[in-house]
Amino acid sequence: MRSSHTLEELVFWYIYDRQHCLRSELTDHFSVSAATVSRAVTLLLDKELVVEAGTHATAPGRRPHVLEVNPKLATLAGLEIDVDRVTAVVTDMAGTLLGRGAVRCDAHQGLEKVLEASQEAVRQALADAGVPLGEVRHLGAGHPGNLDLEHGLCLFWPNVAGWRSVPLRDKLRERFGMEVTLDDRSRAVALAERRASGENGRHPNAIYVQVGTGIGMGVFVDGRLFRGATQAGGEIGNVVIDTDGPLCNCGNRGCVEAFATIGAVLRYVRDSLAAGASSQMPSTASNELTIESVAAAASRGDPLALSAFERAGTALGLGVSNVVQILNPSLVVLCGRLARIAGDHLVRGVSKAVRERCVEMASRRVDIRVAPPRKDISAVGCALLAAEAEAQRIVRHRLFGE
Amino acid sequence: MRSSHTLEELVFWYIYDRQHCLRSELTDHFSVSAATVSRAVTLLLDKELVVEAGTHATAPGRRPHVLEVNPKLATLAGLEIDVDRVTAVVTDMAGTLLGRGAVRCDAHQGLEKVLEASQEAVRQALADAGVPLGEVRHLGAGHPGNLDLEHGLCLFWPNVAGWRSVPLRDKLRERFGMEVTLDDRSRAVALAERRASGENGRHPNAIYVQVGTGIGMGVFVDGRLFRGATQAGGEIGNVVIDTDGPLCNCGNRGCVEAFATIGAVLRYVRDSLAAGASSQMPSTASNELTIESVAAAASRGDPLALSAFERAGTALGLGVSNVVQILNPSLVVLCGRLARIAGDHLVRGVSKAVRERCVEMASRRVDIRVAPPRKDISAVGCALLAAEAEAQRIVRHRLFGE
DNA sequence: GGGCCTTTCTTGCAGATTGAAAAAAACGGT
DNA sequence: ACCGTTTTTTTCAATCTGCAAGAAAGGCCC
Secondary structure (H helix, E strand, C coil): CCCCCCCHHHHHHHHHHHEEHHHHHHHHCCCCCCCHHHHHHHHHHHHCEEEEEEEECCCCCCCCCEEEEEEEHHHEEEECEEEEEEEEEECCCCCCCEEEEECCCCCHHCCCHHHHHHHEEHHHHEECCCEEEEEEEEEEEEEEEEEEECCCCEEEECCCCCCCCCCHHHHHHHHHCCEEEEEEHHHHHHHHHHHCCCCCCCCCCCCEEECCCCCEEEECCCCCEEECCCCCCCCCCCCCCCCCCCCCCCEEEHHHHHCCCCCHHHHHHHHHHCCCCCCCCCCHHHHHHHHHHHHCCCCCCCCHCCCCCCCHCCCCCHHHHHHHHHHCCEEEEEEHHHHHHHHHHHHHHHHHHHHCCHHHHHHHCHHHHHHHHCCHHHHHHHHHHHCCCCCCHHHHHHHHHC | CCCHHHHHHHHHHHHHHHHHEEEHHHHHHHHCCCHHHHHHHHHHHHCCCEEEEEECCCCCCCCCCEEEEEEEHHHHEEEEECCCCEEEEEECCCCCCEEEEEEECCHCCCHHHHHHHHHHHHHHHHHHHCCCEEEEEEEEEEECCCEEEECEEECCCCCCCCCCCHHHHHHHHHHHHEEEEEHHHHHHHHHHHHHCCCCCCCCCEEEEEECCCCCCEEEECCCCCCCCCCCCCCCCCEEEEECCHHHHHHHHEHHHHHHHHHHHHHHHHHHHHHHHCCCCCCCCCCCCCHHHHHHHHCCCCHHHHHHHHHHHHHHHEEEEHHHHHHHHEEEEEECCHHHHHHHHHHHHHHHHHHHHHCHHHHCCCEEEEEECCCCCCCHHHHHHHHHHHHHHHHHHHHHHHH
């Protein structure tokens, strides 16, 4: 949790959150005189925490400077751990991709193998970026499983045995010899998407739903990433929408994840083909069936493919409508592989469910959209987690010598 | 939204939120010297915004004073509008009940009748409290329907026709000739329950679920009442838990409200009796069936009554588990008439669902309990809504002469 | 009740911080 | 190059802050 005591710190975080800002915004927002803002900004510029990045014309006369957090404040590493691979990136403070690396690695082989692969992936990313290891002081790691963020543990990884109460953060810290911030992968994606799209100012209450092999969510409340009392908030995958629905990997019935993931769509198509549904898709070579081929069939108007996506969209819509009723965001962004491939179908289902199920005030003013594809967004989000932690450390150090 | 600029204001709201506090807490919380706190508090005491209420022994030596918001800062009225009656209360700043009044009134008869009854109820409450009308400057009104708080409209009232886009706030303001704050009734109850139980410090993330003739919720995030982007957040009644479930009043299927309200329990019992379920409850005089008689039967071990409550508890549990996954609160309080009558059954169902469905970090540390019965809690909550608005006005006025 | 110890709260004072106004700087147009 | 406009810095008096010393308040022992 950030805690700011001086105006300088507050100004820094204001600029950090909005990415760029004018001095006049600061006077308005903090209700202090232009003189005071000037003094605070001058200090931040002197300490190189903030830089002036061009000017912005509003009226005739002198053009005000645009302030940005110094992107060179630190170089960060981001690491995305997935079931079959680890991806690493190196970014600057603003989340600009400087280099990347990826190593295939089956998580079933255990922690040590994953750590080794991670190290190799980070090495590749550093080489790609042309940055020496010593320059990176903070690694952000994202994990798709079930985490205890207080202790940095992976409590449980669905479908990957042997990952019960694994001290992931400490092991990474030890292996990399640098500070490590661990968080949920979905939250990392939400952070990166939000930063890349520049929506932080316009939609302080927003949710970013990721639909891929699983379903995750990142929640922003009043412009801040929301985590809840025990940092376990913002789960959507196991939200129930149909008590009598199909069995989910979590052991319960009718979770959103049992309907609206890539696996669930493929299973539905396979089962329907086996049951003799009419479709142009080949019912024989069932291991040839990919989500891309289903999407291709859908765009050709294949009824089974269309109904598969419609089913997923409806289920996702019910899950999202539950979240919208509870959180009342003004923006819902669908990210992830399934959203990229079948975005329109999902948006249609989600919009319909929200319109039908939510109260007027919640449904009327919610913008539902698909995130554009962005390279390595998940790992970049992890790096941004590290960026915030590192920014905090550096600000404290440079302003107060702590 | 509160916005505080000076330390005096911040201190006032800190005390307001915590109900009572020591000077030492203020030094810690605001990271300022004891001298500065002393100066701020002296000013607040001088302006009679805050009072010293006794002392609190911590160690040998001088006992520190306990600070409280001056309960006599204002006298507030609270008005709860329900389908068949309106209830009014008069309270002080702290929400202490000074007087009450209630008038039966069928909302179907329209706005004017409700306004008339409201006026009579407030008159009764004032007489009961021995407070002249002129002393009350702010009325808090709670409504169970679907509201547009920005414009103070009642957009829609389920089961009560003729309440589409009714300018409730403005009509009340006109009729009572005082400032009116309108809000959701569930939020009012959450506020009152939280204040009465003194949980604001210990559980900054908490939800208060009301189960009665409908289902509502009040959400606290980081110690503040959460409203969402368009003030429509915190709905739980129409959260879906079973797409194929029974039809709800909202027109959709499988909402929590279709399972876990007094009406839903009675309907289930009636239907089961008609279908020949074995029970000691009389299947004949079906209009004699009340929720109290079902509760009595359940306490005698009647299988049908038990299964009725279990069904409601399970459904409510699924709804609450959805909320817990999304918001990850550390406290869930069940309020409302059904919670009062069948609290244990509901807590059992909710605990089970949360344990089974939520991730470990969310379920392990959530406290689920039933609120003790409190007289006129809903109307008192409405008065507390007015209290906060009025406090804001008075603080501004006394500190800055605005 | 009067020392005596401990802790809380207030006051005096030097130094830091603030806002208003004046001055300086930057920009486009002529 | 000059002018009008807007932004940014500087100047200076007023205000605010923290430290340290002192005053006040309570408990305990005799």
